[in-house]
Amino acid sequence: AQSVTQLGSHVSVSEGALVLLRCNYSSSVPPYLFWYVQYPNQGLQLLLKYTTGATLVKGINGFEAEFKKSETSFHLTKPSAHMSDAAEYFCAVSEPGGTSYGKLTFGQGTILTVHP
Amino acid sequence: DGGITQSPKYLFRKEGQNVTLSCEQNLNHDAMYWYRQDPGQGLRLIYYSQIVNDFQKGDIAEGYSVSREKKESFPLTVTSAQKNPTAFYLCASSIAGLAYEQYFGPGTRLTVT
Numbered sequence: 001a002q003s004v005t006q007l008g009s010h011v012s013v014s015e016g017a018l019v020l021l022r023c024n025y026s027s028s029v030p031p032y033l034f035w036y037v038q039y040p041n042q043g044l045q046l047l048l049k050y051t052t053g054a055t056l057v058k059g060i061n062g063f064e065a066e067f068k069k070s071e072t073s074f075h076l077t078k079p080s081a082h083m084s085d086a087a088e089y090f091c092a093v094s095e096p097g098g099t100s101y102g103k104l105t106f107g108q109g110t111i112l113t114v115h116p
Numbered sequence: 117d118g119g120i121t122q123s124p125k126y127l128f129r130k131e132g133q134n135v136t137l138s139c140e141q142n143l144n145h146d147a148m149y150w151y152r153q154d155p156g157q158g159l160r161l162i163y164y165s166q167i168v169n170d171f172q173k174g175d176i177a178e179g180y181s182v183s184r185e186k187k188e189s190f191p192l193t194v195t196s197a198q199k200n201p202t203a204f205y206l207c208a209s210s211i212a213g214l215a216y217e218q219y220f221g222p223g224t225r226l227t228v229t
Contacts, residue, residue: 009156034217043120043206043220044159090158103174104149104218106158 002027002095006107014115019063019078021110023091026072033074034092034104035065044090050074061085086114118143120221122207127226129201137192137224139207145219146212148190152176153204153223162205165190166212194226201228 007022025031032051036044048059055067061084065076074091091107120141129135141148147166151159161174165184179198184190190209194201204225208218 004158036220041204041223041225043222044208044218045220046217049217103161103164104159106160108156108158 002031002093002105004091004093004105004107006089006091006110008110009108010111010113012113012115013081015083016080019076019081019085019112021076021089021091021112023065023074023076023107024072025074025091025093027093027095029095030069031093031095033065033067034094035059035063035074035076036090036092037061038088038090038109040087047076047089081112081114083114083116086112088112120207120209120219122205122221122224124224125222127224129226129228131228132196133228134196135194135201135226135228137194137205137207137226139190139192139221140188141190141207141209141219141221142188143209143219144187145209146187147210148184149208149210149218150174150180150182150190150192151206151208153206159206162192194228201226 003026005024034049035047038044048057050057050067058064063078088109088111092104123138149164150162160176163182165171181193206223207221210216210218
């Protein structure tokens with residue numbers, strides 16, 4: 001069964017600093033990978049996704065993530081944090097060829113706090 | 117504008133009552149999903165449907181029921197058998213296929229006392 005681990009339930013950075021949110025997965029086959037953002041009391045919005053092709057994926061709001069198969073990781077980064085980036089971030093994985101068609105497995109989430 | 121609507125935003129019920137949460141989408145998506153969100157636990161899949169009149173249990177289906185009579189609608193009923201129903205419920209939809217992202221509604225916060 002696939003699983004997703006997000007290291008650090010809370011991450012705090014200063015405005016302008018690098019943002020790094022970690023995501024590791026376990027899957028029997030190379031998965032499809034997603035990062036979502038959630039603002040308080042709202043639904044989730046897709047930041048970016050990796051399916052095939054280039055392993056460095058760029059998303060909205062200046063975020064990007066790199067798929068590293070050897071490390072089973074898909075860490076999310078942003079060079080310079082903005083106050084508006086404060087939110088909860090979820091990594092998710094779906095497994096091609098599995099019986100659970102279309103299912104996403106989510107990590108526990110990481111709350112990002114940005115200090116002035 | 118296309119999107120997913122969930123109503124109501126906040127819902128309060130007494131213990132022992134069944135309650136139905138609404139989810140409607142106008143994205144013409146075949147697949148729809150219901151998730152439950154609790155603090156620190158991420159999202160857990162309750163039910164999903166890939167096509168009208170068909171649905172499958174997710175990881176935590178006990179105490180919940182769904183129907184899919186129309187492509188646009190996927191209501192979730194929280195029954196009195198659900199031991200801990202207070203949570204934030206999210207509905208999502210997607211194009212059928214593993215590489216396609218899910219689009220989420222704004223959520224319904226259910227409080228049962």
